[in-house]
Amino acid sequence: MNAAARITPLGTTALLFEAPGALTLPTQQRIWALAREAQEWTEVREAVPGMNNLMLTLVGPPRGLQALEERLHAAWSAVRPLGLEGRTVVLPVTYGGDGGPHMADVVAHTGLSVDEIVELHSAPLYTVYALGSHPGYCYLGGMDPRIATPRRQVPVMSIPGGSVSIGGAQTGVSASPGPSGWNTIGSTDMCFFDPARDPPALLQPGDSIRFRVEKVIR
Amino acid sequence: MIEILSNAALATVQDRGREGGLRWGVGNSGAMDPLALATGNLLLGNDESAAAIEVPVFPFRVRFTVDCAFAVTGADCGATLDERPLMPWACYEARAGQVLSLGLPRAGAWRAARAYVCLAGGVDVPAVLGSRSTQLRGAFGGLEGRALRKGDVLRAAAPGRAMRRSGVGVVPPGLQMPLEAGGCAAVRVLPAAEYECYTAASRTAFWRTEWKVTPQSDRYGYRLSGEPALQSTAALEMRSHGIVPGVIQVPPSGQPIVQMRDAQPSGGYPKIGTVIEADLWRLGQAPIGSRVRFIEATWDEAVSALDELRAWLDETRSVLDLCHDIRHAA
Amino acid sequence: MDMPERFRELSSWLAATDIAWLELKGPGTLLRLRRGAKGVERVAPAADTVVAPGAGVAEPTVVRSPRVGVLRHRHPLQEAPLAAEGQSVVAGQALVLLQIGPTLVPAAAPRDGVVARIVVHDGEAVGYGHPLVELL
Numbered sequence: 011m012n013a014a015a016r017i018t019p020l021g022t023t024a025l026l027f028e029a030p031g032a033l034t035l036p037t038q039q040r041i042w043a044l045a046r047e048a049q050e051w052t053e054v055r056e057a058v059p060g061m062n063n064l065m066l067t068l069v070g071p072p073r074g075l076q077a078l079e080e081r082l083h084a085a086w087s088a089v090r091p092l093g094l095e096g097r098t099v100v101l102p103v104t105y106g107g108d109g110g111p112h113m114a115d116v117v118a119h120t121g122l123s124v125d126e127i128v129e130l131h132s133a134p135l136y137t138v139y140a141l142g143s144h145p146g147y148c149y150l151g152g153m154d155p156r157i158a159t160p161r162r163q164v165p166v167m168s169i170p171g172g173s174v175s176i177g178g179a180q181t182g183v184s185a186s187p188g189p190s191g192w193n194t195i196g197s198t199d200m201c202f203f204d205p206a207r208d209p210p211a212l213l214q215p216g217d218s219i220r221f222r223v224e225k226v227i228r
Numbered sequence: 229m230i231e232i233l234s235n236a237a238l239a240t241v242q243d244r245g246r247e248g249g250l251r252w253g254v255g256n257s258g259a260m261d262p263l264a265l266a267t268g269n270l271l272l273g274n275d276e277s278a279a280a281i282e283v284p285v286f287p288f289r290v291r292f293t294v295d296c297a298f299a300v301t302g303a304d305c306g307a308t309l310d311e312r313p314l315m316p317w318a319c320y321e322a323r324a325g326q327v328l329s330l331g332l333p334r335a336g337a338w339r340a341a342r343a344y345v346c347l348a349g350g351v352d353v354p355a356v357l358g359s360r361s362t363q364l365r366g367a368f369g370g371l372e373g374r375a376l377r378k379g380d381v382l383r384a385a386a387p388g389r390a391m392r393r394s395g396v397g398v399v400p401p402g403l404q405m406p407l408e409a410g411g412c413a414a415v416r417v418l419p420a421a422e423y424e425c426y427t428a429a430s431r432t433a434f435w436r437t438e439w440k441v442t443p444q445s446d447r448y449g450y451r452l453s454g455e456p457a458l459q460s461t462a463a464l465e466m467r468s469h470g471i472v473p474g475v476i477q478v479p480p481s482g483q484p485i486v487q488m489r490d491a492q493p494s495g496g497y498p499k500i501g502t503v504i505e506a507d508l509w510r511l512g513q514a515p516i517g518s519r520v521r522f523i524e525a526t527w528d529e530a531v532s533a534l535d536e537l538r539a540w541l542d543e544t545r546s547v548l549d550l551c552h553d554i555r556h557a558a
Numbered sequence: 559m560d561m562p563e564r565f566r567e568l569s570s571w572l573a574a575t576d577i578a579w580l581e582l583k584g585p586g587t588l589l590r591l592r593r594g595a596k597g598v599e600r601v602a603p604a605a606d607t608v609v610a611p612g613a614g615v616a617e618p619t620v621v622r623s624p625r626v627g628v629l630r631h632r633h634p635l636q637e638a639p640l641a642a643e644g645q646s647v648v649a650g651q652a653l654v655l656l657q658i659g660p661t662l663v664p665a666a667a668p669r670d671g672v673v674a675r676i677v678v679h680d681g682e683a684v685g686y687g688h689p690l691v692e693l694l
Contacts, residue, residue, distance in 0.1 A: 018421040021502035022530045023472040058250040058470045065470025141253040142494030145366040186366045205368045211252035304635045336635040397662040547659040
């Protein structure tokens with residue numbers, strides 16, 4: 011770990027901590043551990059993991075940042091990866107068809123067949139790295155790079171909740187209707203977020219997702 | 229109780245915002261001009277953070293179905309009660325059956341885009357995850373998680389509460405705490421992580437340009453246009469990370485987008501700076517087509533600016549407390 | 559509250575200010591107090607004067623300041639004054655504003671009428687009861 015982590019302000023509302031090096035699961039496990047520790051600090055409102063980074067929203071901006079930054083660096087040096095033994099949630103997915111309007115674009119970009127794409131997409135056990143983007147949405151790690159497809163030139167105004175999509179080297183499932191620049195290849199019925207539930211989100215960092223092939227519409 | 233008479237495009241119930249939901253991907257929402265919201269509430273003797281109706285599109289009309297005190301702050305939109313003109317940024321008592329009309333915002337001494345209709349006790353909708361703000365994506369909070377429609381009926385939490393004052397107004401903070409750069413409305417910005425990745429010419433342009441608020445600007449984000457487009461010195465590979473309202477992202481087009489209250493709580497674009505929290509209300513009131521400049525601030529200046537807002541609200545509350553038993557009908 | 563008690567209360571309040579003249583009009587009643595060298599005294603007949611509203615009133619109604627403050631002819635956000643000389647106004651209509659710190663309180667027309675004269679300059683500080691507007 012030669013390069014130092016980087017801490018920068020997001021206005022006076024939050025600090026952004028970025029771990030150095032390649033994007034890896036062990037680094038993410040250390041981020042989870044750091045989040046758990048920083049969440050207890052009095053200055054911190056929320057410690058929110060991102061992809062190998064951590065945002066700390068502040069209760070009120072401290073007069074000077076140096077002390078908090080030093081504490082954060084020290085905590086990062088000392089922290090050990092948190093192997094969260096999370097749950098595994100299985101999502102039944104209907105690939106292709108009306109729920110997967112951009113499957114053809116992924117085929118065109120990768121040169122793979124629909125069946126190959128479905129197999130490569132549904133094979134891994136994906137780790138929930140972080141939540142963000144919209145209520146209940148999970149950033150997943152572990153997608154096979156062979157099915158990576160660039161984000162769309164023109165984002166779609168609205169894709170339904172439950173849309174399974176590929177954006178660059180990442181995959182994810184939307185939790186509610188909204189715009190998206192990713193390539194939607196399938197759909198699932200699972201409810202990822204219910205404000206009346208406690209906690210309201212189905213998944214949290216450290217959980218895992220497996221996509222189960224329910225149906226393939228070619 | 230009030231009944232919405234207009235089609236009410238884009239009007240939503242908002243309070244100060246929802247905190248503590250980022251761990252689930254739930255952003256802040258909340259009023260685009262939290263200062264106008266707080267002042268309307270102070271005029272009525274409400275909690276500063278009580279929910280109100282944010283009105284971004286005019287005209288907008290509501291009918292009171294019970295006697296109720298109210299205040300209209302934010303844009304001066306020629307508000308009338310049964311056609312009698314009201315002072316802007318003031319509280320009044322409405323009788324059952326009276327109609328409150330907001331017209332187009334006027335180009336006066338302070339231009340603003342949004343008005344706030346505050347009610348005695350605040351707008352009474354259920355709090356979801358600690359807030360009454362409307363979370364549009366995911367459809368919860370506010371009134372059924374959506375914009376208001378003609379025919380909707382909203383309750384005030386304390387319509388019958390005895391009012392200490394009516395017909396009393398406040399000089400708007402936009403006049404009391406003006407901020408300009410070179411004659412142009414301005415907001416202060418703290419550089420963000422990728423600031424140094426922009427060319428020297430781009431960084432200079434960032435501070436000098438009178439950025440235009442394009443029509444594609446709303447509660448999610450303000451898309452700004454200006455010349456030249458901002459260029460980074462190298463291609464920037466970004467990982468998804470948490471962001472907050474005020475973050476200024478630069479997409480490949482080089483035209484900055486300021487993330488506002490309904491923005492996604494995480495993003496993957498490079499960030500050149502963040503509008504300071506204390507100035508978000510100014511930007512939230514910048515009309516479409518207006519121009520705004522960025523002023524570079526230090527951490528200390530940004531913190532002092534928050535102190536200044538707090539002091540303004542405290543002083544306003546103290547002086548309002550002296551205005552009791554003043555009753556002036558519309 | 560009966561008149562002698564009202565007189566005592568207002569007298570002691572008036573004596574503590576540097577306001578020299580106070581006129582208090584109510585439905586059917588009028589009370590005038592003056593603070594002079596010998597203290598506060600009542601002016602005009604000892605018996606309370608009954609004033610018939612609007613009956614053959616040749617002189618204009620004087621609208622007086624409801625509070626201490628700085629006079630504003632117009633709202634700070636707006637260009638047009640609230641009321642101009644010669645303008646017809648209705649009962650309850652705000653004619654001018656009194657500002658203290660950030661707060662604004664209107665002085666309103668007590669009845670329908672025409673604004674004859676705005677007595678005080680914009681930006682002038684006035685005390686409670688100070689004449690502001692003459693209404694015909």
